[in-house]
Amino acid sequence: MSLTIYNTLSRKKEKFIPINKDHVGMYVCGPTVYGSPHLGHARPAITFDVVFRYLQHLGYKVRYVRNITDAGHLENDADEGVDKIAKKAVLEKLEPMEIVQKYTLEYHSSLELLNCLSPSIEPRATGHVIEQIEMVKKMMANGFAYEQNGSIYLDVAKYNKKYPYGILSGRKIDDTLEGTRELHNQSEKKNSVDFAIWKKANINHIMRWSSPWGEGFPGWHLECSAMSAKYLGETFDIHGGGMDLMFPHHEAEIAQSHAANNCTPAKYWMHNNMITIDGQKMGKSLNNFINLEEFFSGNHEKLDRAYHPMTIRFFILQAHYRGTLDFSNSALAAAEKGFLKLVTAIQTLKNITHNNVSSIDIKKIEVKYYSALNDDFNTPILIAHLFDSVKIINALNIGKETLNKKDLKTFALTFEFFIVDVLGLKPTTEKKINDNNIEGVMKILLELRNKAKQNKDYITADMIRDELDKISIQIKDGREGTTWNMKKDD
RNA sequence: GGUAUCGUGGCCGAGUGGCUAGGCAGUGGUCUGCAACACCAUCUACAGCAGUUCGAAUCUGCUCGAUACCUCCA
Numbered sequence: 001m002s003l004t005i006y007n008t009l010s011r012k013k014e015k016f017i018p019i020n021k022d023h024v025g026m027y028v029c030g031p032t033v034y035g036s037p038h039l040g041h042a043r044p045a046i047t048f049d050v051v052f053r054y055l056q057h058l059g060y061k062v063r064y065v066r067n068i069t070d071a072g073h074l075e076n077d078a079d080e081g082v083d084k085i086a087k088k089a090v091l092e093k094l095e096p097m098e099i100v101q102k103y104t105l106e107y108h109s110s111l112e113l114l115n116c117l118s119p120s121i122e123p124r125a126t127g128h129v130i131e132q133i134e135m136v137k138k139m140m141a142n143g144f145a146y147e148q149n150g151s152i153y154l155d156v157a158k159y160n161k162k163y164p165y166g167i168l169s170g171r172k173i174d175d176t177l178e179g180t181r182e183l184h185n186q187s188e189k190k191n192s193v194d195f196a197i198w199k200k201a202n203i204n205h206i207m208r209w210s211s212p213w214g215e216g217f218p219g220w221h222l223e224c225s226a227m228s229a230k231y232l233g234e235t236f237d238i239h240g241g242g243m244d245l246m247f248p249h250h251e252a253e254i255a256q257s258h259a260a261n262n263c264t265p266a267k268y269w270m271h272n273n274m275i276t277i278d279g280q281k282m283g284k285s286l287n288n289f290i291n292l293e294e295f296f297s298g299n300h301e302k303l304d305r306a307y308h309p310m311t312i313r314f315f316i317l318q319a320h321y322r323g324t325l326d327f328s329n330s331a332l333a334a335a336e337k338g339f340l341k342l343v344t345a346i347q348t349l350k351n352i353t354h355n356n357v358s359s360i361d362i363k364k365i366e367v368k369y370y371s372a373l374n375d376d377f378n379t380p381i382l383i384a385h386l387f388d389s390v391k392i393i394n395a396l397n398i399g400k401e402t403l404n405k406k407d408l409k410t411f412a413l414t415f416e417f418f419i420v421d422v423l424g425l426k427p428t429t430e431k432k433i434n435d436n437n438i439e440g441v442m443k444i445l446l447e448l449r450n451k452a453k454q455n456k457d458y459i460t461a462d463m464i465r466d467e468l469d470k471i472s473i474q475i476k477d478g479r480e481g482t483t484w485n486m487k488k489d490d
Numbered sequence: 491g492g493u494a495u496c497g498u499g500g501c502c503g504a505g506u507g508g509c510u511a512g513g514c515a516g517u518g519g520u521c522u523g524c525a526a527c528a529c530c531a532u533c534u535a536c537a538g539c540a541g542u543u544c545g546a547a548u549c550u551g552c553u554c555g556a557u558a559c560c561u562c563c564a
Contacts (some may be wrong), residue, residue, distance in 0.1 A: 010546035031564070039564045049563095084562070169559075170493055220562085243495085243563030273495080274558070284563050318513075319503060324496080324541095324557075331502045341513085344528080344562035380504050394529060 003058065005238070006322060006376045008168060008246065008269040013334070013376055019238050019267060025236035026052065027228040027266070029245055030122070032069040033103035034088045037110045038289040039275050039327065040242070040282050043357075044426075046313055047272045048240045049116040053422050066119040066230050068107075069124050070100040071207055071217055078242030081411045083217075086206050095205055100126075110292040113309040115424045121231050125223035128211045132218040132226040138196045142255060144259035150189040150214040154255060156193040163258045165193075168269060169247035195252055197222050221252035223414040228265060229257070239266035241271050244281075262326040272321040273484055277302070281325065290327075295485040304329040308337065312334050312426055314339040317379040317423055322328055338387070342419055343427045346396050349412050355402035360392060360421075362407045362414075378422065446475070446482050 003016040005384045018024045031041055070085070089096045125132075136152050139145040144159050145152050145230045153365060156165055166172060197219040201208040208215045218226075234257065241250065250269065257265040274281045282289045290300050298306030315335035319325040339463070370380035393415070395401040396408075403411060419425050445464060452460040463474050468484070476483050 016539080027563075032562085038564090042564085044564050107552060166493090168518095171560080172493085213525075215540075243560065244563060272564075279557070281558065283562090289563095314503090322495090327500075327503080330514075338513045341528095348528095378504080384515060387512055387544070391530095398529080432545075446492090455508085 004376055005268050005270060007267075008271050013461070014268065016268070018060065019235065020060055021053045022059070023323050024055050024062045024238065025232035026055075026062060026064050026240065027224070027232055027236060028064070028119070029224060029241035030066040030068050031102050031103075031107055033086045034073065035101075035103060035284065036293060037107045038076065038282065038284075038291045039295065040289060041107065041113055042110070042292060042312060042455075043275055043321070043325070043394070044240065044242050045111050045116050046114060046316050048270075049424055050317065050353070050378060050379060050422065051120075051238070051240070051270070053424060054377065057422060063121065063232060064119040065228060067120045067227055068100075068104055068122055068124045069223060070097075070104070070124045071129075081194065083207065087204070098478075108292070113296065114313050115290070115309070115426050120461055123227045123231065125218065125227075128208070128223060128230065129218060130226050132222045133198070133211050133229050135207075135222060135226045135229070135256065136218075138260040139197060139256065140258055142262075145197060146190065147213055148190075150216060151188065151196055152196040152198040152213060152219075152260060154197050155190060156169055156195070156255070157191050158260055161257055161282055162256070164253055164260060166247075166251060168251050168254060171247065171251070182289060195219065195221065195248065195269070197256065207371050210404075221249050222256060224249070225256040225260070225265065227252050228253075229261065232280075234261040234265070234295065235263050236252040236266055236332040238268045238270060240270040240272070243271040246271055270321075273324045275316075275325050277327045282327065288427055290293070290426040293414070302329075304444060307332050308428065310426055311336040311339055313423075314425060317425075318383055320376075321376055322376075338383075338424065341390060342386060342425070345393045346416050346419065346427055349393050349415060352396050352403075352408065352412075354408040356404060358403045358407045359401045360403060360407075363413045365389060365392075365411070366414050369414065373422070382418065386415070442473070446484065449475075450482070451474045 003258065004013045005016045006012070007014045021334070026048070028044060048064070048066075052062055055062045060261065083096075085096045085099055088094075089099050092099065094102075099135075119389045136145065139154065140147070145154050159165055196211060198211060198216055199219060200214060205217065207217055209217060228239070239253075253265055257263060274283075276282060277288050277290070280288060290302060292309075292312070294300040294303065294308050295312055296309060298304075311332060315332055316325065316336060318338070365388075368385045369382055372378045372385055375381070392401060396403060420427065445468070449461045449464045452458070454462070468475060471487060474485055476485075
């Protein structure tokens with residue numbers, strides 16, 4: 001019973017063998033902090049949070065590195081590209097670092113609500129410019145990069161002669177090279193597939209650093225290469241991220257590691273799939289994304305109501321990380337119900353008394369839990385087994401099945417452990433109550449009070465008013481009927 | 491156009507070549523003053539066509555369809 005991981009490199013499930021026994025290094029691409037975190041950000045965060053939790057449970061000492069990209073990348077490949085963070089800074093009339101700070105905090109608080117553990121190290125791109133410059137130097141020294149007007153590019157054609165470029169995404173770069181021989185005019189790159197590893201800063205560019213090639217800023221893909229090498233070594237165990245980063249981002253990382261260090265950066269590449277909305281990818285560019293904060297508050301036109309962060313987490317874990325997951329209100333509502341069922345069962349299980357004999361093989365259930373996760377972190381299967389356990393728990397509760405003292409204790413611990421510690425689902429029975437609910441509740445209360453008044457039952461009517469007043473809701477009887485408002489705290 | 495992923499019952503979503511995943515909804519029950527909750531039971535499926543096989547949702551080929559990447563995105 002050993003862990004297997006689907007490796008994007010081989011497109012197969014492989015047995016997981018860490019490079020250094022008992023230690024695992026894992027790098028996951030974090031967000032570029034230029035906007036509020038949305039549901040799409042939650043997916044890799046939760047996916048790799050479970051990987052992190054489970055690897056630790058298996059006894060590995062895990063160093064989990066997830067970066068914050070706070071250096072503005074260019075919006076496109078053109079030489080006059082706009083820095084995303086700088087653009088947002090202009091838009092919000094803030095210093096770029098204020099933008100970065102604001103959205104980093106938002107990202108952290110949302111992930112905390114989703115009960116994601118903090119990574120072991122959360123390095124920032126701007127804090128590692130020196131390392132990135134050093135890496136550029138290495139790539140130049142090895143002859144895989146060239147300078148052009150103060151910018152440095154990776155020479156993909158040259159690189160491809162020694163190392164295959166495109167092995168991760170399954171692209172055959174030869175074809176591309178053939179087809180793009182004649183370059184569009186103003187590009188300073190030798191070849192359109194070449195990518196910048198250092199970019200010269202024009203006069204208006206705010207975020208800039210001095211380098212041997214003049215003032216500039218690091219290339220889009222370089223930070224992950226430099227920071228993963230710094231904290232995990234030149235070759236480490238697991239590299240994770242969203243599928244959309246496979247090309248060009250991760251492909252570039254592989255190339256940079258080879259070009260600079262003559263080795264592959266990661267042994268296992270894991271990619272989580274996208275979240276879709278109405279069958280379409282949820283993404284910033286499509287403008288169909290829903291922010292996490294909006295899920296928690298219900299404040300979005302696509303949302304019927306608010307959803308508890310644990311509902312979101314459960315919803316994501318109910319699908320396997322490599323499959324797409326389609327968002328809908330009914331799917332979320334179903335997830336919420338299912339999750340509450342598990343939570344209820346944890347409680348039920350605590351109140352069950354033991355018997356002299358066990359009618360169920362507890363060990364078998366435990367094995368099922370483990371084999372689900374060992375099979376490429378198959379959380380939906382694990383959840384299915386947990387639901388099977390709920391049935392057993394209910395049977396125990398009415399005495400249809402029995403467990404002895406030891407088995408009962410083991411079962412209770414295991415069941416809760418997998419839900420709470422491995423899947424990271426905090427048991428909460430709280431359904432999000434939003435303003436719509438309060439409106440509805442108030443309407444009902446006021447109707448009741450009106451009825452009471454009509455029946456001259458002023459005791460009840462006054463009780464409703466006074467009790468509401470105690471919780472800072474004020475009622476006003478007017479000519480047009482009764483209105484209410486929340487009193488401001490004084 | 492190239493590359494990749496995928497098409498499962500009302501919805502969401504697993505899936506090993508043979509032994510009906512699971513959840514939600516629906517239906518029937520138990521419980522209940524009536525309901526709700528909870529619990530028990532239960533129906534509907536594998537895009538199409540051809541092939542391999544004793545046997546295929548699962549393997550192969552083709553067709554149709556969807557999505558993503560190829561420019562920033564998790």
